[in-house]
Amino acid sequence: MSSIKIECVLPENCRCGESPVWEEASNSLLFVDIPAKRVCRWNSLTKQVQRVTMDAPVSSVALRQSGGYVATIGTKFCALNWEDESVVVLAEVDQDKKNNRFNDGKVDPAGRYFAGTMAEETAPAVLERHQGALYSLFPDHHVKKYFDQVDISNGLDWSLDHKIFYYIDSLSYSVDAFDYDLQTGQISKRRSVYKLEKDEHIPDGMCIDVEGKLWVACYNGGRVIRLDPVTGKRLQTVKLPVEKTTSCCFGGKDYSEMYVTCARDGIDPQGLLKQPEAGGIFKITGLGVKGLAPHPYAG
Numbered sequence: 001m002s003s004i005k006i007e008c009v010l011p012e013n014c015r016c017g018e019s020p021v022w023e024e025a026s027n028s029l030l031f032v033d034i035p036a037k038r039v040c041r042w043n044s045l046t047k048q049v050q051r052v053t054m055d056a057p058v059s060s061v062a063l064r065q066s067g068g069y070v071a072t073i074g075t076k077f078c079a080l081n082w083e084d085e086s087v088v089v090l091a092e093v094d095q096d097k098k099n100n101r102f103n104d105g106k107v108d109p110a111g112r113y114f115a116g117t118m119a120e121e122t123a124p125a126v127l128e129r130h131q132g133a134l135y136s137l138f139p140d141h142h143v144k145k146y147f148d149q150v151d152i153s154n155g156l157d158w159s160l161d162h163k164i165f166y167y168i169d170s171l172s173y174s175v176d177a178f179d180y181d182l183q184t185g186q187i188s189k190r191r192s193v194y195k196l197e198k199d200e201h202i203p204d205g206m207c208i209d210v211e212g213k214l215w216v217a218c219y220n221g222g223r224v225i226r227l228d229p230v231t232g233k234r235l236q237t238v239k240l241p242v243e244k245t246t247s248c249c250f251g252g253k254d255y256s257e258m259y260v261t262c263a264r265d266g267i268d269p270q271g272l273l274k275q276p277e278a279g280g281i282f283k284i285t286g287l288g289v290k291g292l293a294p295h296p297y298a299g
């Protein structure tokens, strides 16, 4: 039996931590704090954190094949040079929707950067509905729009054979699947593979493991759950000492550790006394299953 250990490795007090991404080359975890407009890089060996502040909310970050990173900032897909902190806009979306911003994003196995949008929230999960859409940025910097009418565009990942795209629109309380064509980046045949139970609250960020099972961070549920997308069954629940768990990724040695981000916004002072580590970065070891390396953006 594996014994699961959960520890807060960085008491970052993120207002809304998101988009954890493991960078093997630097033994680091990248993540963002959306409303703080920050991209952070935590070195797991030195425990040092570097933070770069942007001029708009940063909702996701990803590795870039040619060096540096890409990030979704406001409604823009951007390239980020970590050394001089410069940003270059690669493309912009939702120009007709002034109250929109990007939310979660991830790179597909062919190097396309997928990310969806949402209306800005007035409070956690309170927002004008159906304003978001899902997009991808191709390596040649052109943008493809997949669909709109999204509430809160969130977790995304691809099956091990790259034939299925998994996606979460949070307020649908569902984890969905599409057939995926890796050659063209087309999606089709949307269906639900799992509906969240009441006490699991809101599905947020997600990642896949080497056995093809999905790990979903449950916002307000204080947990990550492991799902079998084939049978539609929940296989495991791992509870954390914070309630607003937002996303998860594998990292560390051989991708055997899981990193979880969470939020501090929306918790009253009384609540913060009970969960002082809210907004921190958590590491879970002993899960007994590994994850995969993130794909870098190919453009």
Ligand SMILES: O=C(O)[C@H](O)[C@@H](O)[C@H](O)[C@H](O)CO
Binding pocket: 016, 017, 018, 034, 103, 104, 121, 124, 125, 126, 152, 153, 154, 170, 202, 203, 204, 219, 246
């Ligand atoms: O992190 C995100 O994906 C959103 O930007 C957050 O605001 C919350 O997680 C959301 O409110 C819960 O669905």
Ligand SMILES: [Zn+2]
Binding pocket: 018, 103, 104, 154, 155, 204, 205, 246, 247
């Ligand atoms: Zn999210």
